[in-house]
Amino acid sequence: MKCKTAKHQMALAVGEDLAPAEIQELQRHLQDCSNCQQTWEQHQCGFAVLQHSRTNEARPKSDSVWPMLSQRLRERDAGPQRGEFNGWIAALAVTAACVVLFVFSLEDSPLLVVRRQSGVSSGGTMVTSPDNSGQAVRPLLRRDEVRTMRSYNAAPKVDGSLRDPKLPVTE
Amino acid sequence: MMTMLEHEAQTDESLHESSGSSDARLVEAARRGDQAAYGELVQRYEHRLARVIHRFVHDMDMAEDLAQETFLKVYERLEQFDSSRRFGPWLFRIGVNLTLDYLRRKKRRGRWSLFTDRYKDKAPDPAVADPRKALDLQQEVQKVLQMIPEKYRVVLALRDLENFSTSEIAAVLQRKEATIRWRLAEARHRFQYYWGKRHGTAMPENFTPSESAESNDEV
Ligand SMILES: [Zn+2]
Numbered sequence: 001m002k003c004k005t006a007k008h009q010m011a012l013a014v015g016e017d018l019a020p021a022e023i024q025e026l027q028r029h030l031q032d033c034s035n036c037q038q039t040w041e042q043h044q045c046g047f048a049v050l051q052h053s054r055t056n057e058a059r060p061k062s063d064s065v066w067p068m069l070s071q072r073l074r075e076r077d078a079g080p081q082r083g084e085f086n087g088w089i090a091a092l093a094v095t096a097a098c099v100v101l102f103v104f105s106l107e108d109s110p111l112l113v114v115r116r117q118s119g120v121s122s123g124g125t126m127v128t129s130p131d132n133s134g135q136a137v138r139p140l141l142r143r144d145e146v147r148t149m150r151s152y153n154a155a156p157k158v159d160g161s162l163r164d165p166k167l168p169v170t171e
Numbered sequence: 172m173m174t175m176l177e178h179e180a181q182t183d184e185s186l187h188e189s190s191g192s193s194d195a196r197l198v199e200a201a202r203r204g205d206q207a208a209y210g211e212l213v214q215r216y217e218h219r220l221a222r223v224i225h226r227f228v229h230d231m232d233m234a235e236d237l238a239q240e241t242f243l244k245v246y247e248r249l250e251q252f253d254s255s256r257r258f259g260p261w262l263f264r265i266g267v268n269l270t271l272d273y274l275r276r277k278k279r280r281g282r283w284s285l286f287t288d289r290y291k292d293k294a295p296d297p298a299v300a301d302p303r304k305a306l307d308l309q310q311e312v313q314k315v316l317q318m319i320p321e322k323y324r325v326v327l328a329l330r331d332l333e334n335f336s337t338s339e340i341a342a343v344l345q346r347k348e349a350t351i352r353w354r355l356a357e358a359r360h361r362f363q364y365y366w367g368k369r370h371g372t373a374m375p376e377n378f379t380p381s382e383s384a385e386s387n388d389e390v
Contacts, residue, residue: 011356046363050331053312058225065239066213
């Protein structure tokens, strides 16, 4: 047996993941190879550390996630699905935002002056009041907000946020 | 591979908590809309799943949240489950993948990393059996695990920390058992190498080999 093979087999033998026949072969090699003997000791040390670490096992905090989970499953089966519901809100909001922007950009009303400001072009259309020239009024919906909602709407339902507000607090 | 897994199902309880109805029967009932049957499956596996996830996230609240997400995902995918296979490895595959995805997203955001340094300033976790004693060694083990690439580290954690068999890990990770054995050997090599670099062959202060040897087979 070559040392390279022996080293591979030692790594398995240390956790009892080697067949008995292979263990015998390895033992024969170890009797004659001081280099591998040293490696074997190191393996035993590393493995013992892992085993000791393993004994410090965490205990679950809650008795069962089932009461909360079954509630979620019932809600899921009963009502419209969360993704579809939010999709509706997002779709309505996007539509509303588009309509508002469209109306503002068409209308030449004396009450409202709409300006495209190059500096905020990525943030949406700014609306200013004629009485307070130059003072920006926050647009109803920033473009990045629209984008966020669109991407949320497009996201698969199943892989929603892990920390969604519906998650239980398991103290 | 399946033959071996089925054989192990009779001898190894770690992924097969056999009491009452079989997993397959419960899965069938759950598919027909029997939520109580699914509840039985959940209660059969939830603590084991939360413990395994906790190995990766080191936070029991988060582990239980991720376990719940796993069960939700599994429920939604019950139709896709191949009932000629065992439920346990399939469940753990979804749970481990969900956990690793979660950690990768966290890592990308730069807030967290797989097997993190969170213990550095963290108060002892009351969920750990003997937190004060456990912390030093856990810190060191986590630091060393952190140095090992994920594909090896996951195998090492499942085999040496969670006592899955190599064939179970193969089923969970959907790799050949030979691949898992190779990764396991590589992972143990790297662990002992980095551990040796940091500590020589010295054991941590509170480490007693005999104690660890005796308490091995509790998991
Ligand atoms: Zn040798």
